[in-house]
């Protein structure tokens with residue numbers, strides 16, 4: 001499966017270029033190659049490929065990247081609707 | 097299955113009850129408590145599925161434990177002998193893996209967390225960090241058959257790296273804790289750890305460095321790329337760093353999808369059948385016709401289940417639409433159409449439409465649930481699609497059910 005773009009225009013990913021020191025870590029950890037290097041700092045390439053895993057934001061030493069991380073799992077989202085964020089989990093569904 | 101397992105485990109526990117002497121203190125690595133692979137922690141969050149009692153204390157030499165046969169003696173180290181992993185899988189590994197993949201038995205399949213060795217590692221050998229999910233450890237040890245390396249298995253409750261990183265068990269704190277507990281700083285002279293790239297959503301490399309002095313190096317996503325990566329860590333081709341979702345990977349997910357869908361599906365079907373039976377008995381239609389129409393309802397649901405939980409995962413990239421609920425609905429429509437022609441051609445138009453709606457709703461819902469198993473759906477996206485899909489599915493299934501119940505009643 002080559003094209004792994006999901007719904008367009010939903011990702012919460014943001015990059016504050018002014019904080020970026022060009023360490024490249026984000027380009028190594030992103031599993032969808034969303035982040036690229038240009039002119040010595042990171043840039044967001046195809047934002048719609050971002051699955052909001054949070055790897056880049058967690059590993060950016062400059063806190064230049066921000067994203068609301070989570071699991072893209074319908075069973076989980078359903079539970080957050082009905083039971084609230086704390087009680088929700090993937091449980092026995094196919095998520096994990 | 098789970099009960100069998102419980103029985104087996106309680107058998108093991110029997111042997112370790114007080115009075116009957118615990119044999120573990122006599123094992124050689126008991127002399128170095130810090131390095132002893134730790135028993136998987138009893139799960140604390142009750143919602144995550146494992147029946148309690150599954151995590152009874154394992155003994156590393158026990159032939160009953162699911163991993164005892166993976167060990168091949170010990171390797172000496174400055175802090176004492178370290179259990180050595182065999183790099184060959186045995187029939188038991190394949191059987192255990194198959195059971196897990198088919199969704200039979202336990203859904204957590206754990207090795208004790210801690211330090212292991214493959215080959216004959218020394219103070220300069222690489223350290224590979226992984227989860228204590230047995231299938232992950234299996235993949236790792238078989239890929240490393242010609243290598244000498246240390247393997248540090250974090251306690252992720254027997255869940256794979258990707259899911260554990262998302263759940264916060266493959267995490268910075270656990271890594272720091274496990275590093276100290278296994279006294280890795282005395283085992284190796286270098287200060288580098290290779291972590292699987294998919295662990296990056298749980299572990300902050302720079303924090304690990306601050307807290308322990310160990311530098312995190314992000315390895316490839318897949319274990320099979322490790323030999324190439326270890327040969328040349330500086331140069332990883334982009335393909336090593338990209339998530340894949342091949343036909344094979346999607347097919348292996350099908351049994352899990354089915355077993356996840358089975359219980360809720362059987363439950364709601366049972367309820368619907370009960371309602372239909374009562375209605376049918378009260379109505380004017382002869383019993384045989386009632387049964388026939390009821391069976392059509394079962395067929396429609398099963399077709400929806402096959403379409404949503406089997407065909408959608410397999411055909412995913414080729415089904416039109418981006419939202420999974422939409423993909424499932426499309427496929428459900430096609431499947432309903434085919435089964436209308438094949439199974440219930442003599443139906444009235446109203447009944448056919450009702451049955452089609454039941455199939456579409458089932459298929460759409462299950463396809464939407466498949467988002468949880470894919471490696472590219474963002475939570476924002478899933479929530480976005482669910483906001484319209486859930487009400488739509490509820491509406492469609494309600495109309496379908498009413499139409500079908502009406503047909504059961506009228507015959």
Ligand code: SF4
Nearest residue numbers: 020021023024026060
């Ligand atoms: S990890 Fe942060 S600082 Fe490093 S390149 Fe990416 S955005 Fe810049």
Ligand code: SF4
Nearest residue numbers: 030050051053054056
């Ligand atoms: S959140 Fe994950 S997928 Fe999105 S850009 Fe960051 S690392 Fe890539």
